[in-house]
Amino acid sequence: MIPTSLDWCQEQDRNDPLAPMKDRFDLPEGVIYMDGNSLGVLPKGVDARIADVVKKEWGQDLIKSWNTADWINLPARVGRKIAPLVGAKPNEVVMADSTSINLFKVAAAACRMNKGRTKIITEPGNFPTDLYMLQGLSDFLGPDVALQVVERDQIIDAIDDDTAVVVLTHVHYVTADMFDMKAVTEAAHAKGALMVWDLSHSTGAVPVDLNAAGADFAVGCGYKYLNGGPGAPAFLYVAERHQAAVKQPLTGWFGHKTPFEFLDDYEPAGDIRRMLVGTTSVMAASALDEAMNAFEGVDMMVVRKKSQALTDLFIALCREKLKDHGVGLATSENPGKRGSHVSLKCENGYAVMQALIERGVIGDFRAPDFMRFGFTPLYLGFEDVYRAVEIMADIFETGFWKEARFNEKGAVT
Amino acid sequence: MIPTSLDWCQEQDRNDPLAPMKDRFDLPEGVIYMDGNSLGVLPKGVDARIADVVKKEWGQDLIKSWNTADWINLPARVGRKIAPLVGAKPNEVVMADSTSINLFKVAAAACRMNKGRTKIITEPGNFPTDLYMLQGLSDFLGPDVALQVVERDQIIDAIDDDTAVVVLTHVHYVTADMFDMKAVTEAAHAKGALMVWDLSHSTGAVPVDLNAAGADFAVGCGYKYLNGGPGAPAFLYVAERHQAAVKQPLTGWFGHKTPFEFLDDYEPAGDIRRMLVGTTSVMAASALDEAMNAFEGVDMMVVRKKSQALTDLFIALCREKLKDHGVGLATSENPGKRGSHVSLKCENGYAVMQALIERGVIGDFRAPDFMRFGFTPLYLGFEDVYRAVEIMADIFETGFWKEARFNEKGAVT
Known part of the structure; x- marks a missing residue:
């Protein structure tokens, strides 16, 4: 009792x-705030940081801030702060875009790595944008790849030699049911499938160990338990072992090996930066960067x-x-x-x-x-x-x- | 003289x-600032607006602000403010994501509308991310669609019955050379091709009239002449005549007809909101929203x-x-x-x-x-x-x- x-x-x-x-x-x-799983509260220091970004970094220093305030490295810097919360190495996480877009990137990349396999597996009742993005992806990939939506107790049995990738949300957005990340990942790998985890309802609230689970890819949200502010940038994870080979279709200039050489041909960055697309909002990124300090020293x-x-x-x-x-x-x-x-x-x-x-x-x-x-x-x-x-x-x-x-x-x- | x-x-x-x-x-x-074509300066009022967004809308009102501060409609609201600068109807422009991602969405949508046609045409020396995104798209679409990079004085001749879409930047990012939007659009249409304009180096500095030119799609940047701040959200345009049919592959929940019914199946919004993907940064969007007021009454x-x-x-x-x-x-x-x-x-x-x-x-x-x-x-x-x-x-x-x-x-x- x-x-x-x-x-x-x-x-x-x-x-x-x-x-x-x-x-x-x-x-x-x-107020008793019981909705940090939807929108985290305002960490102290964020308002001062954003005021500085707006008035000084942008208002006074303008384009110089790409270097002097190191705007250019915000995606990797924030990624390094998130990495320990999800059991990743510092170079395995990068801040980018929205959870939806990141899911498209990693799922598309996984389908490519497993070319020839015909199935993407997920579960009904998954967070809607995960379902929608996978519907959009399989639709876009044409008849060669189909989305198979399988009840959660039948997922492991459904994974077979035709499965390119399994995409699941670690903690369910309604029920809070939590998958055994390691067991499901191992079941996927046993059949040669790749594993994508959506950590949106986990990161910052539940210990996650992507490396221990052997996960291939993950995505997650910046505005829930990470308290990065409404619509904060999201993040994604690519296991180090995949980084040299991974190819995602949204090949924007921030994913280029040398974006500021302004070359005509895309050549991906050698590391996780190849998962980046366009320019990140510096305000939004700085808010999440500052918010992550609330996790300093937290076990x-x-x-x-x-x-x-x-x-x-x-x-x-x-x-x-x-x-x-x-x-x-x-x-x-x-x-x-x-x-x-x-x-x-x-x-x-x-x-x-x-x-x-x-x-x-x-x-x-x-x-x-x-x-x-x-x-x-x-x-x-x-x-x-x-x-x-x-x-x-x-x-x-x-x-x-x-x-x-x-x-x-x-x-x- | x-x-x-x-x-x-x-x-x-x-x-x-x-x-x-x-x-x-x-x-x-x-300072004599001659780089507004790269990063616009800080409009007055933005710092106060952002302070209010951070401290009150986020800090105090938290999730209620989705309704009370109308966060939910920021993409359409800001789009309506941009529309008159590009000769569009208020319902033809929406703020979203980055220019790169928007380019992928509209180019992919155009290829789908012109299914069976095998070419995407652009020019060498176009802004790199445009070239890169189109390389990523054609690569992703497989052997059926190829990117053809044609010198600008040969573009009109290159457009043929196999051309799905022509993607050009209206004002060149280096030379500032400006295409005749109407002439090129008409040449594309004469062969049944669709026309995408990148307005990143035009919007807010050069009068643009997408409707008069008969343009199909456009994208543009929020942080250059629109002064929306570093990495501000971008925008996109879909001609009203295409909105009911257009299908873009990044089908996130903010593009859903009823995102807050949390349904399993994607059904696109009936209007331009179907071009949206995930959650927008409210801070970044609010900065651009406020910045647009600097254009009030400007001819x-x-x-x-x-x-x-x-x-x-x-x-x-x-x-x-x-x-x-x-x-x-x-x-x-x-x-x-x-x-x-x-x-x-x-x-x-x-x-x-x-x-x-x-x-x-x-x-x-x-x-x-x-x-x-x-x-x-x-x-x-x-x-x-x-x-x-x-x-x-x-x-x-x-x-x-x-x-x-x-x-x-x-x-x-």
């Missing part, structure tokens, strides 16, 4: 080795332990306080098998979430009926979790959500 | 209807007239003051045939440009031997041009550039 008393929660906060980390962020007053195993404790507590509190309200758990009860968010299934989930947000508890809603709550150990405490469930219980008990429901014309379906 | 006296230049500045526009920008002190014909006067003056001054220094003009003498920058060919161009920069005249160098000077009528004046050439003449006469040359070990080849 997990203790669920307020006293116990407060004691956990007092003993929490990560409690001081909260000071690294500018949190809004009076991801300690983060994981707290994340599991917070999600365990949340589930126990929901079970205790919401038991009469028809709320179901859509996330695994086994803390080893879930990421750092929890989804509740609830018929009136949209309206209840609106009511929660009005009362300062920020989670989000995912169709058709999931309320999703993120647990970001660097800035969420145990008492926060207690208060959030207490408010949710009050919303159910007072029927407050029903009002919200009828105020939101047509929004609840 | 164009007058070249200082008095005349000062009088031009006094009579310049665009002179007050300079107040819309935060220019560094003591592009007045901009063009001043641009031609400034470039005429620069060429006349160079001819007068640099005549003994082996400097050649790499840009057309006909102001109707060039964009808004001028390139000088000069054996020691790299060292001379370094010396110019040291003395506060910021242009840039493009291999192998071009010094490039941009003329941005909203913030550059006639006296600025006079002073710039005066300083350049002094550099040649005192041999100052020779020192620069020897200080830059290995940089001059």
Whole structure:
């Protein structure tokens, strides 16, 4: 039995080795923010850094800043900061574009490396943009390569000698179900398939070890647990062993061996920079660069332990306080098998979430009926979790959500 | 004969209807900035806007800002602001990704619309990323589609019944040579080919009328004459008549008809939003959005007239003051045939440009031997041009550039 008393929660906060980390962020007053899995909060220092980028680097120094502020190396520099969070070598990660575009690049590159194989495997209910990008890719590749969408419990059996690449999201965006990265990667490799992991709902919240898993490629998001700001640049990983051979189709000048020689013929950079395409937003990149400092000295195993404790507590509190309200758990009860968010299934989930947000508890809603709550150990405490469930219980008990429901014309379906 | 006296230049500045526009920008002190064709200066208001985006929209309001600050519609909103500068309808332009990625999307879409045709035509010496992206695309499309690189005076003859798409940059990034957009587009259409224009070195400096030219697709840059900041998002244009049919391969969730229903199957938005891919950086997009306000009430014909006067003056001054220094003009003498920058060919161009920069005249160098000077009528004046050439003449006469040359070990080849 997990203790669920307020006293116990407060004691956990007092003993929490990560409690001081909260000071690294500018949190809004009076809000319990449980949506860091969608958009991370503002790390301290980012506003000053961006003001400097705008007023000095851009406004005063203008094009000189490509060299003096080292804008040119931002993609690799930020990549090096992300690498340790995903178990990669410093030269295996680069910041670039959006998660969607990076997925296209690595999946296309994998199909090329496994030319002749006819299948891309993923799962239904994967994050939509992953499905969409793979649909676009297989459509573009013509009849030679087809996307096969396989239920997660049948994926390993579906991987065969015709499989070019398996593309999966490590932590599911709704259920938080987490794949065994090493086991699935090994199953793919056993059949000669390549493995792409989408780490969008993992990086910064769950320890990831791409090298130990033997992963070939990965992509991930900069604006969730990495707190890089809305629409922050994404990142991608290419295992060192593939870097000399990998060919991705978006061959832009920033992926060229010598972009500033302005040559007519494309020749890819010798390293992971060949995965770059065009010019990166320096503001967006600098925000993520600065945000990554919030992870300085943070042990991801300690983060994981707290994340599991917070999600365990949340589930126990929901079970205790919401038991009469028809709320179901859509996330695994086994803390080893879930990421750092929890989804509740609830018929009136949209309206209840609106009511929660009005009362300062920020989670989000995912169709058709999931309320999703993120647990970001660097800035969420145990008492926060207690208060959030207490408010949710009050919303159910007072029927407050029903009002919200009828105020939101047509929004609840 | 164009007058070249200082008095005349000062009088031009006094009579310049665009002179007050300079107040819309935060220019560094003591600098004559002639590189707005590479990176535009900081428009006033951008720093305050970005501070608000960071501290309030992100920091305080967090995910609510997708609605309350209308983040979700930034791509279309900024597109609508750019549209009048390129002769497009408000629903024909959208802000998205980088120029490179946009070029891939529209060129791929054009190849699909003209399926069965085997050629993509462009010119040698086009901006490198355009060549590289087209190389990547044709390579990816396999043996059915090949890139044909044709000298510019032979392009119209090269367009034939096998040509899927012609991709050209309206104003050349080195020479500033400007295509006759309407004539080339009509020649392409006469053979059933589609036309893609890269407007990176045109938009905001040269009047462009995509609708009048009958252009099919276009792409352009946000960080040059639009002053959107380093690595600002780019934009793309799809003629309204193509929007219902156009299919681009980077089918990300922001191009979906209903992205927030999180459906498994991609269905493109009914309008130009189908050209979007992933999440845009809100900071980068907001900077460009704010920067576009500098064009409020600006008549592009007045901009063009001043641009031609400034470039005429620069060429006349160079001819007068640099005549003994082996400097050649790499840009057309006909102001109707060039964009808004001028390139000088000069054996020691790299060292001379370094010396110019040291003395506060910021242009840039493009291999192998071009010094490039941009003329941005909203913030550059006639006296600025006079002073710039005066300083350049002094550099040649005192041999100052020779020192620069020897200080830059290995940089001059």
